Amino acid sequence: MQSRRQMILWVLMAVVLAVMLTGTMAWAQSASADGPYFVVDRNVTTNTTHVFSTIAAALTRLNDLKQQAWGATLILLPGDYNVVGTINIGIPYLKIVTRDGADKARLVGAFPGAMINIAARGVTLQDMKLISEAGSGIGINIIAPDVIVKDVLISGFGGHGMTGTGDRLSVLGCSIANSGGIGLQLTNCPNAVINDCDIRNNTAGGVNITGSNNVHISACRISNNIGSGIAVKESSFVQITANKEIRANGGSAVSINQCGYCDVSGNALIGNGSGIIITESVECIVQENTCENSDGPAISLTGGTGNLITKNHLYGIENPTIEHPTILLAGVNTRNTVSENVMTGNINRCKIIFTSASIFSRR
Numbered sequence: 279m280q281s282r283r284q285m286i287l288w289v290l291m292a293v294v295l296a297v298m299l300t301g302t303m304a305w306a307q308s309a310s311a312d313g314p315y316f317v318v319d320r321n322v323t324t325n326t327t328h329v330f331s332t333i334a335a336a337l338t339r340l341n342d343l344k345q346q347a348w349g350a351t352l353i354l355l356p357g358d359y360n361v362v363g364t365i366n367i368g369i370p371y372l373k374i375v376t377r378d379g380a381d382k383a384r385l386v387g388a389f390p391g392a393m394i395n396i397a398a399r400g401v402t403l404q405d406m407k408l409i410s411e412a413g414s415g416i417g418i419n420i421i422a423p424d425v426i427v428k429d430v431l432i433s434g435f436g437g438h439g440m441t442g443t444g445d446r447l448s449v450l451g452c453s454i455a456n457s458g459g460i461g462l463q464l465t466n467c468p469n470a471v472i473n474d475c476d477i478r479n480n481t482a483g484g485v486n487i488t489g490s491n492n493v494h495i496s497a498c499r500i501s502n503n504i505g506s507g508i509a510v511k512e513s514s515f516v517q518i519t520a521n522k523e524i525r526a527n528g529g530s531a532v533s534i535n536q537c538g539y540c541d542v543s544g545n546a547l548i549g550n551g552s553g554i555i556i557t558e559s560v561e562c563i564v565q566e567n568t569c570e571n572s573d574g575p576a577i578s579l580t581g582g583t584g585n586l587i588t589k590n591h592l593y594g595i596e597n598p599t600i601e602h603p604t605i606l607l608a609g610v611n612t613r614n615t616v617s618e619n620v621m622t623g624n625i626n627r628c629k630i631i632f633t634s635a636s637i638f639s640r641r
Contacts, residue, residue, distance in 0.1 A: 313347070313348060313349030313350040313351065313371070314328075314343075314346070314347065314350045314351075315328070315350070315351045315353060316328050316329070316330065316336050316339070316340065316350060316351070316352050316353070317329045317330070317352075317353045317355065318330050318331070318332065318333055318336050318352060318353070318354050318355065318359070319331065319355045320332075320355070320357045320358070320359055321355075321357070325339075327339070332359070333352070333354070333359060333361070333365055333374075333385075334362075334363075334365070336352055337352075337365070337366075337367070337369070340352070340369050340372070341368070341369065347369050347372070348369065348370050348371050348372075349370075349371040349372075349373075350369065350371075350372055350373070351372075351373045351374075351375065352372065352373065352374045352375075353375060353376075353377050354374065354375065354376050354377065354383035354406060355376075355377055355383070356376060356377070356381040356382065356383055357383060357384070358383075358384045358386055359383060359384065359385050359386065360386055360387060361385050361386065361387030361389075361393055362387065362389075363389060364389065364391045364392050364393065364394070364395050365385075365393065365394045365395070366395050366397065367394065367395065367396045367397065367398055367401055368397050368398045369398055369401075370398045370399045370400055370401070371398075371399070371400035371401070372398065372400075372401050372402075373401070373402040373404070374401075374402070374403050374404070374406070375402070375403075375404040375405050375406075376404070376405040376406055382405050382406050382407050382429075382431070383405075383406045383407070384406070384407045384409060385406060385407065385408050385409065386409045386411055387409075387410065387411065387415075388410060388411040388412035388414055388415070389414065389415050390414055390415055391415055391416065392415060392416040392417070392418065392419035392441075393408050393410070393415060393416070393417055393418065393435075394408065394417070394418045394419070395418075395419045395421075396418065396419070396420045396421070396422055396425055397421050397422050398422050399422050399423050399424050399425075400423075400424045400425070401422065401425050401426075402425070402426040402427075402428065403418070403425075403426070403427050403428070403430055404426070404427075404428045404429055404430070405428070405429045405430070406430055406431075407430070407431040407432075407433070408430065408431065408432045408433070408435075409433055409434055410433070410434040410435040410436065411434070412436075413434055413435070413436045413458060414435070414436040414437075415435050415436060415437060416435055416437040416438050416439075416440075416441060416459075417432035417435045417438070417439045417440050417454070417457070418430075418432065418439075418440045418441070419440075419441050420440070420441065420442040420443065420444055420447060421443050421444060422444045423444040423445040423446055423447075424444075424445070424446050424447075425442070425444065425446075425447050425448070426447075426448045426450065427440070427447075427448070427449050427450070427452055428448070428450040428451055428452070429450070429451045429452065430452045430453075431452070431453045431454075431455075432452065432453070432454045432455070432457075433453075433454075433455045433456050433457075434455075434456050434457075435456075435457050435458065435459075436457075436458040436459075437457065437458060437459045438457055438459035438460045438461070438462075438463045438482075439454035439455070439457040439459075439460070439461045439462060439477075439480065440452075440454060440461070440462050440463070441463045441464075441465070442462075442463070442464045442465075442467045442470065443464075443465050443466050443467055444467060445467070445468055445469055446468075446469045446470070447464070447467055447469075447470040447471070448470070448471045448473075449462065449470070449471070449472045449473070449475060450471070450473050450474060450475070451473070451474045451475065452475045452476075453475070453476040453477075453478075454475065454476075454477045454478075454480065455476070455477070455478050455479050455480065456479050456480070457480040457481065457482075458480075458481050458482075459480070459481060459482045460480060460482045460483045460484070460485070460486045460505070461477040461478075461480040461483070461484045461485060461500075461503065462475075462477060462484070462485045462486070463486045463488075464485075464486070464487050464488070464490055464493070465488045465489055465490070466488075466489045466490060467487075467490045467493070468490050468491045468492055468493070469491075469492050469493070470487075470490060470492075470493045470494070471493075471494050472485065472493070472494065472495045472496075472498060473494070473495075473496050473497050473498070474496075474497045474498065475498045475499075475500075476498070476499045477498065477499070477500045477501075477503070478499070478500070478501045478502050478503065479501075479502050479503065480503045480504070480505075481503075481504050481505075482503075482504065482505050483503050483504070483505030483506050483507070483509055483527075483529065484500040484501075484503040484505070484506065484507045484508060484524075484527060485498075485500060485507070485508045485509070486509045486510075486511075487508075487509070487510045487511070487513050487516060488510075488511045488512060488513065489511075489512050489513060490513045490516070491513060491514045491515050491516075492514075492515045492516075493510075493513065493515075493516045493517070494516075494517045494519075495508060495516070495517065495518045495519075495521065496517070496518075496519050496520050496521060497520060497521060497522060498521045498522065498524075499521075499522050499523045499524075499525075500521065500523070500524045500525075500527065501523060501524070501525040501526050501527065502525070502526050502527065503527045503528065503529075504527075504528045504529075505527070505528060505529045506527055506528075506529035506530045506531070506532070506533045507524040507525075507527040507529075507530070507531045507532060507547075507550060508524065508531070508532045508533070509529075509530075509532075509533040509535070510532075510533065510534050510535065510537055510540065511533075511535045511536060511537070512535070512536050512537065513537050513540070514537060514538040514539050514540070515538075515539050515540070516534075516537065516540045516541075517540070517541045517543075518532055518540070518541065518542045518543075518545060519541060519542075519543045519544050519545070520543070520544040520545065521544075521545045521546065522546065523546050523548065524545060524546065524547050524548070524550065525546075525547075525548040525549055525550070526548070526549045526550065527550045527551065528550075528551050529550070529551045529552070530550060530551060530552045530553065530554065530555045530574075531545075531547040531550040531552070531553050531554060531569070531572070532545070532547070532553070532554045532555070533554075533555045533557075534554070534555065534556045534557065534559050534562060535555075535557045535558065535559070536557065536558050536559060537559045537560075537562065538559060538560045538561055538562070539560070539561045539562065540559065540562045540563070541562070541563045542554055542562070542563070542564045542565075542567065543563065543564070543565045543566050543567065544565075544566050544567065545567045545568070546567075546568050547567060547568065547569040547570070547572070547576075548569075548570055548571060549570070549571045549572065550572050550573075551572065551573050551574055552572050552573065552574030552575050552576075552578065553567075553569040553572045553574075553575060553576040553577055553578075553592070554567065554569070554576070554577050554578070555575075555577075555578045555580075556577075556578065556579045556580070556582065556585060557580045557581060557582070558580065558581040558582050559581075559582045559585065560582055560583050560584050560585070561583075561584040561585065562582070562585045562586070563585075563586045563588075564577060564585070564586070564587045564588075564590065565586065565587070565588045565589050565590065566588075566589045566590065567590045567591075568590070568591045569590065569591070569592045569593075570592075570593050570594045571594045575604065575605065575606040576590070576592035576604050576605060576621075577590065577592065577604075577605045577606070577619075578605075578606040578607075578608070579605075579606070579607050579608070579614060580606075580608045581608075582614065583613050583614065584613050584614065585614045585615070586614070586615045586617075587605070587614070587615070587616045587617075587619065588615070588616070588617045588618050588619065589617075589618045589619065589620075590619045590620070591619075591620045591622075592604050592605070592619060592620070592621045592622075593620075593621065593622045593623040594623050604621045605619065605621070
């Protein structure tokens with residue numbers, strides 16, 4: 279009888295241990311919003327185990343909980359939160375969000391570094407405003423995979439609005455404005471998605487992509503940036519498609535430099551320094567874009583091979599000269615195709631310029 283009880287006890291202990299290990303592994307792989315909930319309310323005077331007056335106090339509590347905090351949700355009640363020093367997020371799968379249906383919480387501060395630094399997998403930031411009072415620092419710095427930034431306004435930072443390094447970053451419905459640097463800077467950030475964002479009035483440019491593959495940029499408004507609207511360098515399989523408006527950027531609307539297999543299709547480009555600039559790139563497609571009223575060429579292709587420029591509507595080009603035609607094809611180009619583009623309403627009718635070193639198929 280005694281040995282049977284001991285056997286049952288050992289079996290139960292083994293089951294508990296297995297459940298604990300399985301739960302830990304599942305947490306590590308895919309924690310969800312079903313984790314514990316915590317609240318930040320700037321109006322409370324005393325912190326409890328689940329309600330805190332500051333974000334920093336809440337994160338301290340969550341860090342103490344270690345794996346028990348994985349997949350937790352931190353709910354911000356509306357109001358202004360003064361941020362002193364960087365908010366460092368190292369808790370995997372943490373979600374920080376303003377309460378449903380409430381005005382967005384405003385995080386306000388002034389410091390040289392990033393307001394928020396994300397260094398843990400699967401973090402979500404949603405429904406908040408990040409404001410720099412003194413025009414300094416960076417809004418959000420991301421150095422982890424599977425991060426989601428959704429419906430966040432970032433404004434007034436002296437450096438970049440947001441910087442990202444890590445796989446599968448999603449930037450959705452965000453507004454990034456008035457930065458002293460680039461609005462959104464991604465470096466070595468493969469499989470990123472940028473959708474339905476408003477990126478404007480940034481000093482060094484709207485969106486910069488470097489060394490990143492399989493990036494999708496769509497349904498965005500990118501305007502009034504002093505540099506280029508979208509600049510892509512040393513990347514491949516970048517899709518810039520169906521953006522609502524790329525307007526009044528001081529540089530090019532879209533720049534593709536030393537890239538491969540990129541797709542620039544179905545975008546509305548209006549009043550930029552120039553339209554689409556493709557340099558030393560291979561197998562890129564530029565099709566079905568509308569480009570109007572640019573100061574320089576609507577499309578420029580220099581070097582590269584196997585590129586296709588087709589079915590674009592290019593018109594109202596302000597200064598189409600030999601140096602700035604509607605389409606400029608220059609450098610040593612091979613096996614590129616230019617076909618079925620519609621070019622109307624361009625001053626002096628200077629439409630397509632080939633250089634002597636160019637080899638093109640033109641239909």
